[in-house]
Amino acid sequence: MLRCVNPPTGSLPKVVGAPLAPYAAHPENSRGRRFPEPEAPTRTAYQRDRDRIIHSTAFRRLVYKTQVFLNHEGDLFRTRMTHSLEVAQLGRSIARPLGLNEDLVEAIALAHDLGHTPFGHAGQDALNACMRDLSGRKAGDEDIAGFEHNLQSLRVVDALEERYPSFDGLNLTFETREGILKHCSLASARQLMRQDETGVARRFIDGGSPTLEAQLCNLADEIAYNAHDIDDGVRSGLLSWEQLQEVPLFDRYRFQALKSHPNLAGRRLLFESIRLMLSDQVYDVIDHTRQALADAGVRHVEEVRAHPVLVAFSAPMARESAQLKRFLFQNLYRHPQVQETADRAQRIVRELFAAYLAQPEERGVRGDAGNARAVADYIAGMTDRFAIREHARLFGSSLFP
Incomplete structure (x- = not known):
């Protein structure tokens, strides 16, 4: 049954789902957004997060990012988008009988893979290795660390999306951002804590659990x-x-x-x-x-x-x-056919990274020519087929003809 929660004066009521259990995440008790905004008149904070995620550029790209089988291998295999939709469906099916907040579950589920590279875990491993090879150098004002797709998903919604006039990112609530950051190394958590006053990575340092x-x-x-x-x-x-x-x-x-x-x-x-x-x-x-x-x-x-x-x-x-x-x-995942495809995919990521780092005019991103993180951001945002085309353009032949 639908119910109204604190409808603003002179506006339509906010529409939410089933009653929440006391231990659920209640939107009116959210720790808020990084940049204060007026509440939406008809949506809760977590419904608003979900809507922003669905309309983001990074979410649309998920339809051409792979799970296990690359995008060109068939139209019926899962993509990051279909996977995210399945996670959201399963999450809501479990959340409702437990009295949890379905809107928050859906927002986290739809955003949890926004930072994934092209070519699935093969692409992530290659990009992580490229970044770690530069360990000790500087990327802007911070030491170059590796690449973690969960941390990158948070980076997408906090900084890389460019949709609003007053801030970078999507300005999601703390609880959605906390859920997106599923895993985080201790070194990355400490670095994130130095940069982010909200403490979204604190649990990876002090212990504890998310919602x-x-x-x-x-x-x-x-x-x-x-x-x-x-x-x-x-x-x-x-x-x-x-x-x-x-x-x-x-x-x-x-x-x-x-x-x-x-x-x-x-x-x-x-x-x-x-x-x-x-x-x-x-x-x-x-x-x-x-x-x-x-x-x-x-x-x-x-x-x-x-x-x-x-x-x-x-x-x-x-x-x-x-x-x-x-x-x-x-x-x-270790089948010879999958591994052979993964090896070619990793070669594409490694060679794109080296080419963009050496020739910044080719990388299509703003920033200092030595900014490895900007190159990683650019490659991580690619779809499978765009990465394949870019590699063929730069190197003269396609590894996936």
């Missing part, structure tokens, strides 16, 4: 990519049914699907098995987290921050999920 909504997005991310990587792996022909039957978590739901539909086969059997697995994982998280919240007795978001992570699988589901992740790592 339950951020914790939920972390887990929904894992649930989503495990499921869709099975789908994409089978679609690509790199994973076989025989291999998947060796994974207890998946094979249990394949058996359930065949028990209900004995003649089911092919893609319908795959889809039904994945659907059953996703549903069971969602219910497992809901049940386990409800019990964990009751046992912890938390009644406010600040008590959540002081407590270890509460949104989680049950122990049996956590073990089986970890086993599935190991299977995908060994049989899909």
